[in-house]
Amino acid sequence: MKKExxxxxxxxxIEIVENLRECIETGWVSTGGKFIGEFEKKIAEYVGVESAVSTQSGTAGIHLALKALGIGKEDKVIVPSLTFVAAVNPVIYQGAIPVFMDCDDSLCIDTNKLEEYLKKNRGKVKAVIAVHIFGNLANMERIMELAEKYGLKVLEDATEALGTYVTEGKYKGHYxxxxxxxxxxxxxxxxIITTGGGGMIVAKDEEILEHMRHLSITAKTDSLYFIHDEVGYNYRMLNTQAALGVSQIDKIERFIKTKIINYNLYKELLDEDSPKGLQGIRLLPFNDGLRANHWFYSLLIDEEKLGIGRNELMDRLIGNGIQCRPIWKLIHTLCPYERYEAFEIEKAPYYEKNILNIPCSTSLTTEEVKHVCEMIKKIVKQ
Structure with a gap:
């Protein structure tokens, strides 16, 4: 039987069932209930901030953030091209204009090109969305320096990076x-932890954070008489989702430990710099100066050296019961975004063509990692 x-x-x-049972027995299964506040508090404590606001998704959180930062019609916002489209769509929701930026070798936004663009377009950009790809961390020291110099708002899309924190430099200890x-x-x-769906917002300014909370509950000021003082959004997290979250967040450090162990095993068995590895496969590293959460593992495939291309390797792995995927199609090449400015996108196409993401679940066993590596080696040798 094929191993999937x-x-x-x-x-x-299974202990999560007790929280869900409480939701059902009390009737708090929708957008009210004790678990929402409890989950918000636990996330805030974990990342070291005063408070947090839950939402129905990360995308909803980004939308609320852009609105709260005053991003509106015709405002230019720097966004990466190499990311999931949900990081960029809210820019359009606000009527703003995305400007697509290239990536560096960490897959995060290229801060050299960011600075170059800002120099050429001084005063024309209002914000930058820094996406922490696969649990890595964009060069936040540089981004914050540029933000101060050019008057930018900075939105961190840390949807893939919960648990990643800085271990050296100006922001040491910051998540x-x-x-x-x-x-x-x-x-x-x-x-890395899940509520099935859902997101969370944190902010430096507590007033802005509370405004986002207000917007997320349809901007309601009076629950009895249904008074709303501005256009809001029904972006609230469900109590049933939060019931999962309060249990999940307690396990995140154990999950990250497993991620790191499995990453290192993949590196030992596959990376071309390892005696056991394959020439033509490199497991992309995480940046120095971080404790990364190691959310996703990325193989960089050199077809000439390996003797097989990324797509063929991917198709054959899937055919053998091992789920894997390419990285996202560059957003500036997607139909809705073709008309927007893309600034010197040179490195991202190379990674789009050659990256393969491989199994990385926090429940992945040593035996399963070895099976994936053995199957890759088997396919390459055929």
């Missing part, structure tokens, strides 16, 4: 999402 190994699946314990003006987390089913 999924890419990234939730790691849920991803807590350096810029506003940070966003996601609890989608494939994230």
């Amino acid at each position: 190994i999924q890419l990234s699946v939730p790691n849920l314990d 991803a999402g807590t350096i810029g003006d506003i940070g966003i987390y996601s609890f989608n089913a494939n994230k």
